[in-house]
Amino acid sequence: MIDFTPFLLSIKLAAISSLILFVICVPLAYWLSAAKFAAKPALEAIITLPLVLPPSVMGFYMLVFLSPYSPLGKFVEQAFDIRLVFNFYGLVIASCVYSLPFMFSPMLSGFKSLPNSLIEASYSLGKGRVRTLLCVALPNIKPSLVSAVIISFAHTLGEFGVVLMVGGSLSGQTKVASIAIYEAVELLDYKLAHIYSAIMLAISFVVLFAVYFINKKIQKS
Numbered sequence: 001m002i003d004f005t006p007f008l009l010s011i012k013l014a015a016i017s018s019l020i021l022f023v024i025c026v027p028l029a030y031w032l033s034a035a036k037f038a039a040k041p042a043l044e045a046i047i048t049l050p051l052v053l054p055p056s057v058m059g060f061y062m063l064v065f066l067s068p069y070s071p072l073g074k075f076v077e078q079a080f081d082i083r084l085v086f087n088f089y090g091l092v093i094a095s096c097v098y099s100l101p102f103m104f105s106p107m108l109s110g111f112k113s114l115p116n117s118l119i120e121a122s123y124s125l126g127k128g129r130v131r132t133l134l135c136v137a138l139p140n141i142k143p144s145l146v147s148a149v150i151i152s153f154a155h156t157l158g159e160f161g162v163v164l165m166v167g168g169s170l171s172g173q174t175k176v177a178s179i180a181i182y183e184a185v186e187l188l189d190y191k192l193a194h195i196y197s198a199i200m201l202a203i204s205f206v207v208l209f210a211v212y213f214i215n216k217k218i219q220k221s
Contacts, residue, residue: 006180014156017095021103033111048101055161062094063165086168094166095156103152110144143215154207
């Protein structure tokens with residue numbers, strides 16, 4: 001019998017992580033698109049570092065960072081009685097860090113593509129930075145926003161290395177779809193692995209199709 005719990009957990013993790021990243025990356029990308037300071041290239045490099053960093057390396061440092069022996073892990077455990085490692089909350093934090101560039105980069109490109117005259121016109125009409133962002137900038141980069149959200153969601157959905165190191169494989173808590181496939185292969189249950197992989201393949205196709213379909217509709221409107 002097929003257990004759909006890992007898929008539901010993966011979707012839940014991807015949805016929560018994408019929502020958190022959207023809230024963080026909109027103001028961050030908007031600010032960096034126009035900011036000029038000496039350390040800007042270094043900051044952008046740090047934000048996009050997970051793109052090139054091996055998942056095992058990222059997972060190891062996240063495990064250390066979230067462990068009860070780290071300042072953050074110790075504080076959370078003492079204050080809220082929550083151990084971040086091998087816990088869904090830890091998976092959310094790790095996923096947000098690992099998927100950050102997939103949300104940030106499309107947004108940054110979108111904001112950079114906006115004509116300066118459009119932003120300056122908004123300022124000249126008396127709109128502040130927040131109103132300009134909400135009423136002028138965001139409506140004009142809809143394709144970038146859609147791509148950022150969906151790609152970030154899809155990337156989180158298929159995470160393996162970071163999830164395995166930070167969350168392990170606790171059924172109903174941290175055992176996401178990628179972990180379920182890995183365990184099926186380890187147990188030589190190739191039939192189940194094929195089924196799980198086919199489901200993930202279908203979900204991935206639907207997600208990517210949604211990116212192109214929605215962007216095409218936006219460009220026509």
